[in-house]
Amino acid sequence: MQIYSAMIPVKETFSKKEFVRLLLEWNQGSPHDRMKGVRWQEEQRLLAVEDLPEKRIIAARFQKTDSYGMIWTSDLVLNLEEKRLSVRLDQEVTEQTSSFFYRFSPPYFIRLVIRKGYAGIDGRLPVTGKPVSLGIGEKELAERVLLGKEHFQLPIVYLTKKWDGCYPLNAELLSEQLQGTAHVLKETTPELGKLLRKKCNGENPHHGAIGIYYPCVSAENKKIHFEPYTEEILLQKIVNMIYRYENQQTVR
Incomplete structure (x- = not known):
């Protein structure tokens, strides 16, 4: 199996x-x-x-x-x-x-x-075991990711900060567990989310919400709200979602 x-x-x-x-x-x-x-x-x-x-x-x-x-x-x-x-x-x-x-x-x-x-490089992102920070200077990249206009081979996990300025989970630990099977992007400031709301019709994840974006059009993108979960369960939920997606891909 x-x-x-x-x-x-x-x-x-x-x-x-x-x-x-x-x-x-x-x-x-x-x-x-x-x-x-x-x-x-x-x-x-x-x-x-x-x-x-x-x-x-x-x-x-x-x-x-x-x-x-x-x-x-x-x-x-x-x-x-x-x-x-x-x-x-x-x-x-x-x-x-x-x-x-x-x-x-x-x-x-x-x-x-x-x-x-x-x-190697996947689109404009390096394949790495560490999260990639997105600030105001990376607004154009973040916008294209959220709108599905940027092509990647790997899924993307998009993290935003909660009202208290903290992430809902440890981005470094998430990246380590995914081991390069997905890109982990994290907004460094809530101001980026505010700028993206207009372009994304308010559908972009914000205030602690987490977006999962898949490269395959047959897989539905997800938005996860952190409130019902402990940090440990939330982290494992995301890891399992990425692994499940990867397991369904055809390997020649």
Whole structure:
């Protein structure tokens, strides 16, 4: 069962050689999944790489069986033609599985790609694990985002400040959990929201409301009001919405 999927643009410098080097760094740096001397197959783990030069694609699969008998499969596909990295995580139970309760986090590989500076530019926004601040100087960009006039490959989470001048949740923590699967934009001043109201017919999120904007026209944009939720529940709700959207996208 697929439980996580993401596609992010990458830079030209993220070559096949760098992909493999980062793959080994990812495995050898893991406190739980490190394979001794990168033995490509162990009793509970498998690491495989396949190069398809005619399609300018290199792919890797890491598979492990945890202590509960649950099988986890991470697929990493670098398409050099499209300059795009696809990451997918599958979870499978067997007759030997002793527990069906699980929690997961996205493969750490995607965070490494961002941290090492290989993530590319999506439209006018960098793919990053940090929120992007929007002030009065970024009014034109904010307006185009809210009106759907700016094209992005990734969803956008748009944060506004509450009446007390605080955000309804921790923008840095949200960005860290999304790990580049969505852009997190945050208004730095309520004055920006006031300027946007006229252009957006008052439909722009403001005073703590959060907007979710999807690049796919078949997905309906959302506006979330923070009042009914605790910060922890609100954060998890948004993360789940983004993950659910990404899981529904077709990966060739």
